Amino acid sequence: MRQGDSRHARKGNVPPEPEPVAAGLDTSVPVLSLRNVSKTFPGTQALKGIDLDVMAGEVHALVGQNGSGKSTLIKVLAGYHAPDPGSEAHFDGEEFQLGSRNAQGFAHIRFVHQDLGLVLEMNAMENLALSAGFVTGPSGIRWKRQRARTEAMVRRLGVDLDVRKPLVEATPVERTVVAIAAALTGWESGRGLLVLDEPTAVLPHTEVDRLLEIVRETRRLGASVLYVSHRLDEIFRIADRITVLRDGRLTATRDARELDAQSLAELMVGDRVDAAFRLGRPVVTGREPVLAVKDLAGETVESLSFEVAPGEILGIAGFAGSGSEEAAYLLAGVRPTRPGRGEVKVRGQEWAPAAERLRRAGFPLVPADRGGEAVIAEFSVDDNLTLRVLDRFRKRSPALSGRREAAFVAEWTAKLQIKVAGRAASITTLSGGNQQKVIMGRCLAADPEVLLLAEPTAGVDVGTRQAIYELIGRLADDGLAVVVTSTDTTDLLALCSRVLVLSNGVVTEELTGDGITEQSLLAAVEAGTP
Amino acid sequence: MTTQSTHETSNEAASVALAEIPPVGPSGTSLLGTTLGWLSPKRVSALYVLALIIVVFSIWAPNTFPRTATIQQVLNGNAVIGMAALSIIVPLSARVFDLSFAYTMSLTGVTAAHFVAARDWPLTAAVLAALCVALVVGLINAVVVVVLRVDSLIGTLATGSIIQAFITFVTNEIPITDAKLFGGFSDLGQKQVLGLVLPVWYMLILAVVLWFALERTALGRRIYATGFNTEAARLTNIKTRRIQFCSLLVSALIAGWAGISLAAVLGSGSPTAGTPYLLPAFAAAFLGATQITPGRFNARGALLGVITLGAGTTGLSLATAPAWSSNVFTGVVLITSLAVTTVQRKPRLQTSRWRARLGREREGRAR
Numbered sequence: 001m002r003q004g005d006s007r008h009a010r011k012g013n014v015p016p017e018p019e020p021v022a023a024g025l026d027t028s029v030p031v032l033s034l035r036n037v038s039k040t041f042p043g044t045q046a047l048k049g050i051d052l053d054v055m056a057g058e059v060h061a062l063v064g065q066n067g068s069g070k071s072t073l074i075k076v077l078a079g080y081h082a083p084d085p086g087s088e089a090h091f092d093g094e095e096f097q098l099g100s101r102n103a104q105g106f107a108h109i110r111f112v113h114q115d116l117g118l119v120l121e122m123n124a125m126e127n128l129a130l131s132a133g134f135v136t137g138p139s140g141i142r143w144k145r146q147r148a149r150t151e152a153m154v155r156r157l158g159v160d161l162d163v164r165k166p167l168v169e170a171t172p173v174e175r176t177v178v179a180i181a182a183a184l185t186g187w188e189s190g191r192g193l194l195v196l197d198e199p200t201a202v203l204p205h206t207e208v209d210r211l212l213e214i215v216r217e218t219r220r221l222g223a224s225v226l227y228v229s230h231r232l233d234e235i236f237r238i239a240d241r242i243t244v245l246r247d248g249r250l251t252a253t254r255d256a257r258e259l260d261a262q263s264l265a266e267l268m269v270g271d272r273v274d275a276a277f278r279l280g281r282p283v284v285t286g287r288e289p290v291l292a293v294k295d296l297a298g299e300t301v302e303s304l305s306f307e308v309a310p311g312e313i314l315g316i317a318g319f320a321g322s323g324s325e326e327a328a329y330l331l332a333g334v335r336p337t338r339p340g341r342g343e344v345k346v347r348g349q350e351w352a353p354a355a356e357r358l359r360r361a362g363f364p365l366v367p368a369d370r371g372g373e374a375v376i377a378e379f380s381v382d383d384n385l386t387l388r389v390l391d392r393f394r395k396r397s398p399a400l401s402g403r404r405e406a407a408f409v410a411e412w413t414a415k416l417q418i419k420v421a422g423r424a425a426s427i428t429t430l431s432g433g434n435q436q437k438v439i440m441g442r443c444l445a446a447d448p449e450v451l452l453l454a455e456p457t458a459g460v461d462v463g464t465r466q467a468i469y470e471l472i473g474r475l476a477d478d479g480l481a482v483v484v485t486s487t488d489t490t491d492l493l494a495l496c497s498r499v500l501v502l503s504n505g506v507v508t509e510e511l512t513g514d515g516i517t518e519q520s521l522l523a524a525v526e527a528g529t530p
Numbered sequence: 531m532t533t534q535s536t537h538e539t540s541n542e543a544a545s546v547a548l549a550e551i552p553p554v555g556p557s558g559t560s561l562l563g564t565t566l567g568w569l570s571p572k573r574v575s576a577l578y579v580l581a582l583i584i585v586v587f588s589i590w591a592p593n594t595f596p597r598t599a600t601i602q603q604v605l606n607g608n609a610v611i612g613m614a615a616l617s618i619i620v621p622l623s624a625r626v627f628d629l630s631f632a633y634t635m636s637l638t639g640v641t642a643a644h645f646v647a648a649r650d651w652p653l654t655a656a657v658l659a660a661l662c663v664a665l666v667v668g669l670i671n672a673v674v675v676v677v678l679r680v681d682s683l684i685g686t687l688a689t690g691s692i693i694q695a696f697i698t699f700v701t702n703e704i705p706i707t708d709a710k711l712f713g714g715f716s717d718l719g720q721k722q723v724l725g726l727v728l729p730v731w732y733m734l735i736l737a738v739v740l741w742f743a744l745e746r747t748a749l750g751r752r753i754y755a756t757g758f759n760t761e762a763a764r765l766t767n768i769k770t771r772r773i774q775f776c777s778l779l780v781s782a783l784i785a786g787w788a789g790i791s792l793a794a795v796l797g798s799g800s801p802t803a804g805t806p807y808l809l810p811a812f813a814a815a816f817l818g819a820t821q822i823t824p825g826r827f828n829a830r831g832a833l834l835g836v837i838t839l840g841a842g843t844t845g846l847s848l849a850t851a852p853a854w855s856s857n858v859f860t861g862v863v864l865i866t867s868l869a870v871t872t873v874q875r876k877p878r879l880q881t882s883r884w885r886a887r888l889g890r891e892r893e894g895r896a897r
Contacts, residue, residue: 362767373761373765376758376762377759378754378758378826383751387752387755387768388766388767394747398747399746399747
């Protein structure tokens with residue numbers, strides 16, 4: 001289970017130990033220096049006059065909420081976007097052209113993007129050779145030498161790895177190592193900058209430590225690192241200096257030791273932010289449940305029984321594989337090949353077999369993977385929002401009434417406070433948080449009695465997170481029953497007045513009201529691990 | 531991103547222009563704005579290509595090309611391609627390929643001709659029988675693709691191959707020709723109304739019906755949702771499998787009708803009549819997907835694609851260019867238009883999908 005960012009941030013606020021730096025490096029000289037870097041897209045200015053210095057041999061963290069301009073800056077640096085005229089960049093004192101991959105300075109800046117850019121069907125040796133080239137002889141590739149070279153490169157980062165194993169079988173951290181090694185090839189000496197974009201986004205919590213060790217190792221090799229991450233705790237553990245972006249502006253560049261989680265979050269959000277936000281809703285008692293479930297079982301869920309009443313927000317917690325991820329999908333009745341077994345009672349009806357009843361009830365689900373399971377990227381915001389309730393926009397003729405649809409969209413974007421650029425704007429122009437609001441609106445428009453949320457704030461920035469929590473709270477006040485499954489304790493702590501803890505598919509503990517604390521929740525979840 | 535931004539610019543420019551004018555009509559756009567949007571090269575680049583074709587061939591073949599007869603020739607000569615292209619846009623919109631439609635065309639042409647010529651059936655009965663055969667083909671396709679979950683590209687290629695085998699088995703590769711095919715049957719494809727043969731009118735009616743169904747109804751929205759992100763559509767309570775199943779029935783029916791029209795045009799039931807239509811139809815459908823509503827297969831775009839490609843090939847033949855030149859033309863136009871729209875398109879949300887895949891693997895290991 002990924003633990004709440006806030007918790008780590010608070011714990012992680014220990015000044016980093018001074019790290020040994022490669023000999024002969026003058027750490028007071030900027031390796032990369034950006035001046036007045038701006039980038040204007042039609043309608044928005046994504047970057048406004050960024051001045052950034054990355055010193056030699058430092059780990060420089062770049063943080064900011066979604067839409068703050070982080071990724072635009074990285075893309076400008078990577079030559080993917082051309083910046084506005086007037087932007088300047090120097091590498092080691094020499095000016096180079098931003099927005100062009102062929103520029104001289106670019107040779108010294110290497111990137112490991114979030115998706116790593118590896119071919120998973122190939123092994124480490126082949127992947128490295130794709131960027132570094134193969135060792136060839138008259139009879140083709142000289143695999144023995146190739147292997148020795150790959151092993152040397154990987155070992156340099158302090159990792160032992162079978163370089164002949166396809167990366168599909170490698171752990172996420174091993175893949176990251178291969179990606180970093182590939183980025184560092186041909187870079188045996190001299191100064192350079194390694195840009196790591198959300199390197200831990202796909203890593204399980206336990207492997208983050210190893211990755212940070214590798215980042216330190218990279219620095220020991222003489223490189224500077226620009227480290228982009230959402231996870232504040234990591235940043236405090238690894239960064240020497242921190243640069244915060246907000247709304248395309250550089251808010252501050254500070255020494256990491258001057259900041260703590262709270263002050264950093266404030267720099268990111270602008271206002272005071274309560275990291276320990278709680279809805280604090282009372283425990284619901286004595287109301288007739290709107291949904292009751294008895295011995296529900298699916299693929300990983302083995303036995304789940306509960307009742308949920310109108311106005312209640314029920315959480316389901318558990319490690320990956322405990323069944324908590326599956327629970328919401330089972331309750332939505334959307335697992336056709338493995339429908340739920342067990343019994344279900346919906347308010348006003350009799351107990352009935354789960355699969356059939358849940359499918360017919362069709363409680364709307366906000367899925368965990370927004371990009372893959374919820375958002376239709378080719379559709380506009382409007383079309384995404386109305387997808388579930390299209391039949392409302394027609395009367396006698398089968399044609400949809402544009403007027404009615406527009407009125408509906410206006411009502412819901414106002415209700416959910418979705419910030420949309422224009423009516424026909426593609427949904428991909430929205431930030432993750434606003435996309436999530438659209439998906440929630442899609443579900444709520446159906447006027448359900450029960451709303452199912454899986455990972456409701458995954459990939460949602462801090463500011464919008466709280467807005468989503470408050471929205472869910474208001475919905476519950478209006479009598480909606482909400483079931484939340486999340487691997488992020490922050491969600492459950494903020495939202496729920498009752499939490500069921502699943503372990504190996506079985507409910508092992510039930511926490512209510514004030515009994516739900518970070519410690520009790522984590523203890524309950526961890527107690528269930530084999 | 532840069533190209534995509536320019537794309538946004540044009541949209542925004544259009545909407546800025548709109549802001550000044552009070553909204554008219556249900557979608558809140560004015561007539562002027564609609565016209566401006568309509569003529570944007572981002573949406574109807576084929577129209578500009580068409581204009582270029584007209585200019586070029588008017589200069590190249592001044593005695594034969596710039597005539598009303600050419601318009602007739604383009605429309606009459608490409609109506610069957612148009613129907614074939616329209617037959618596949620429904621499954622394509624739901625992300626299902628139907629490669630068997632060309633064989634279905636041969637099959638229904640042969641069937642209708644057979645019943646009229648050899649069995650003396652009345653025309654209506656023969657046509658209905660042929661359409662029933664088409665429906666059976668569609669049903670088989672749907673079972674293979676949706677129920678048995680065979681990849682549609684391979685699955686419909688396989689059923690197409692079987693259909694061709696069946697046709698050969700029955701006809702011995704001998705076209706069905708008979709005096710009875712002239713008159714009532716051939717009128718279906720050769721009779722002219724307002725200077726245009728009936729298949730042109732079938733094509734136009736079909737295009738209007740499909741335009742309405744895909745772009746103006748809830749069903750159409752659900753079909754597109756299914757095609758763009760099947761899983762998201764399914765989780766939004768859309769019956770994605772039913773939609774894909776029915777899309778194959780629809781394409782088979784339309785292809786069936788196109789096949790009957792083709793046999794009527796030819797005045798015979800040829801066992802291989804449909805196969806030459808496979809590539810031009812896909813070319814027109816894909817070219818059409820870059821037009822009007824870029825990124826979506828759509829009826830108006832397909833029609834525009836057919837006419838553009840048809841005008842080019844007709845022009846080349848009128849200018850007595852070598853025979854291979856029309857295929858070169860089709861290929862070049864297709865690649866250019868698709869390349870341009872692919873560049874414009876936004877990178878997909880691949881990261882999150884990839885992340886989900888990793889997540890699942892991780893989950894698997896944890897267990």
